[in-house]
Amino acid sequence: MTEAVEKLTKKSDDPSRWYVQLVRMAKLADYGPVRGTFAIRPYGYEVWERIQRDLDDRFKATGHKNAAFPLLIPESFLMKEADHVEGFAPECAWVTMGGDDELEERLAIRPTSESIICDFYRDWIHSYRDLPVLINQWCNVMRWEKVTRPFLRSSEFLWQEGHTVHATAEEAREETLRMLGVYQDTFHEMLAIPVLTGRKSPSERFSGAVETFTCEALMGDGRALQAATSHDLGQNFAEAFDISFLDENQNRVRPYQTSWGFSTRVIGAMILVHGDDRGLKIPPRIAPTEAVIVPIWRGKNKPEVRREAETLFSELKAANFRMEVDLDEEHSPGWKFNEHELRGVPVRVEIGPKDIEKGQVVLVRRDTGEKESVPRSGLAERLRDLLQTIQEDMLRAAAAFRHENTHNVETYEEFREVIAERRGFVVAPWDGTEETEAKIKEETKATIRLLPFERQEGKDLVSGKPGETAVFARAY
């Protein structure tokens, strides 16, 4: 109850405070007792379930099957791939006791599962007939982060991790890009978030990969968020874990692997991309509630309005809409409007005595605030269309915002100015060296978010050497 009384900070005033306040006020998540841990509350979890179902369907349609691998990874497994251990060991949570017994080898709670899955794959893969292996796992992982924020960066988070094995390098690369495309489709079609896709620079690669591809989204405050990644692992893990198979000519050879992940972090992206001063805006396809009915009654007409609201609720529920009706008698309609706007319900359905008289209701869009009166007779159809329109308009608005906040710059001075004052994506040539990348990061806090698939030639703004375009931004 206290949450509803609290006043939401303005997004423009203090985006960080706005974010954490909104997460709690909208009951998406709550802080746990251990640093950086959170509970995802039913309202937030239902968003995740809807995204998860969509992705899972896409994984299955592209031939993948789910499985479950152990949570605990012996330290020696993590050490087998040199880059991998360097990347992950420092941020592991370690189990050192089982019951009352001190363990001989400490066990990491999986930060990611390549190493333990490869240990199984070594036993499961013998012949070219066993390939490709196309397996996905939905699970929790843990990374002992120092600075955390619900959804965006937490010690424990939920995700899926795909782990595939292929006979050739070409097939592995195809798979890596196919899954990047699957992610992109889910961002566009479900989350209404337009993402840029491309390669990571070598310094930003997944520890152990030969190439990492990424989906990068632009948040409302002009900072970028790495929203999902897909890795071509080459033969690195097959070497480290001694995975091999007999090919059609009876030669023993090493396979090629990929891995790809998508996490509850995307809920953070949804909040930051679409949210405003009034609260969340949840895209209709992933909204737990598509529309909420708020009856507007006064004294003596309350019973009639209440009855009509209940009837309307039953009708729309029967027509398969995810509906709520707010029959609370303690709060005013205005209070309820605020509350459901904060929760980001895509459409509000108002019904009062005059509407009943005229045989109509009022529909109010959360994304634009537009209102319209709609006859009761064709309501279901109109609501269906409106939800579809909102879904599309939210993607369009986010794409327009990204377009406005993507800057091609000509000089390093301009680069610095844009990053410091306007943020957004900055497109500029990069000479491909770690030195200029590091210098830019140090001086501007901007990192290379990705190297686009189609790159243009130009001169690096720092070194003046020939290079190709990269997309820079300050990132979450």
Place this chain on the structure above:
Amino acid sequence: MTEAVEKLTKKSDDPSRWYVQLVRMAKLADYGPVRGTFAIRPYGYEVWERIQRDLDDRFKATGHKNAAFPLLIPESFLMKEADHVEGFAPECAWVTMGGDDELEERLAIRPTSESIICDFYRDWIHSYRDLPVLINQWCNVMRWEKVTRPFLRSSEFLWQEGHTVHATAEEAREETLRMLGVYQDTFHEMLAIPVLTGRKSPSERFSGAVETFTCEALMGDGRALQAATSHDLGQNFAEAFDISFLDENQNRVRPYQTSWGFSTRVIGAMILVHGDDRGLKIPPRIAPTEAVIVPIWRGKNKPEVRREAETLFSELKAANFRMEVDLDEEHSPGWKFNEHELRGVPVRVEIGPKDIEKGQVVLVRRDTGEKESVPRSGLAERLRDLLQTIQEDMLRAAAAFRHENTHNVETYEEFREVIAERRGFVVAPWDGTEETEAKIKEETKATIRLLPFERQEGKDLVSGKPGETAVFARAY
């Protein structure tokens, strides 16, 4: 490949060896590097997914929502409820390091989540308007077990745990029994396993509950398996975690809670109840593959038979059956029959040159071995009926087995004889004391599986004192 060559031990010769061998040969699960951990392979995981979807639908239909709570529980939380800590602390895996830092308080990987969830509920519940809280969590849990077996008892397992909060003791008891009924329905309708339901004796209660209800199933070897439990927690946890709410009269009172769990253990039950010397029998509703087409070809007619098998496969897939077609050219039809019987595919569809000539196929039931020729024209309909019949017959067969192996005994001598030689459920009066319960356990290894909802009076076989019927068995 090696798995297929291996010969399955007979169930009657050595049920333990048969079980672990079958789990691996059918590719349901595989052993992990840490003691008692397993990977659930895609074929096993798909069985779980089908059960999970069914249960999740039933949970939602009864008003529950899913959420996610943290994996790690501070030791001090576990200690708050005295019985609870005694029951679970000795079998926890403990995290003592985060990154390079020694933790101030060690953290248990959740063995079950009552304690951490209550910590959140204290903050979420203020008023009678916040009740009931009806939340479920699908997750992994860990118990550091000494003796483990895939699915049946493992250090880590997957499950769901429901955690609800109610204003009154009556509502909490109703919820406890409602969810017991939901479990029973899933066992009957999906797993084709008839379960007995009833109360646990006090010594077998969940640590911290005021009453535990259970679903008990009888395995093929005559031993019982506790298949799912539902707990009435009373106010024990609300006291320990200081959860309270203002009732309608503005009095601050303690709520009543329940918890209930159902795990991947049920896959072990499925194997043990239905499996036979030839391998698994998976009930059609949870089978990853409902029917497999095995073409029977010889030399020159191979192309035609192959083509027909592929056409048949497409037709049945289009009719929404979960189908496989085994076009492998290395192995004989007989080899394939064995392989798919081992995997427990409910129906085999054979098609050879004569069948093509006659416009028919042969359907072979995995559960009974019965064969029938069916015209191609009405095949989809016949297959749909047959799968339904198999589902029902498997439940009927398991119920008949349980009936044959449920014994009412008159004397303690008879009790001991039946338990030692025939196993099964033994129904006998119990005087309600821990002493006789312990004596029976020590002398016969049989435990009280449950106290039926309708009990009959009689004299305890050990003490001669008046008592009421209990169901005893040796258990997994």
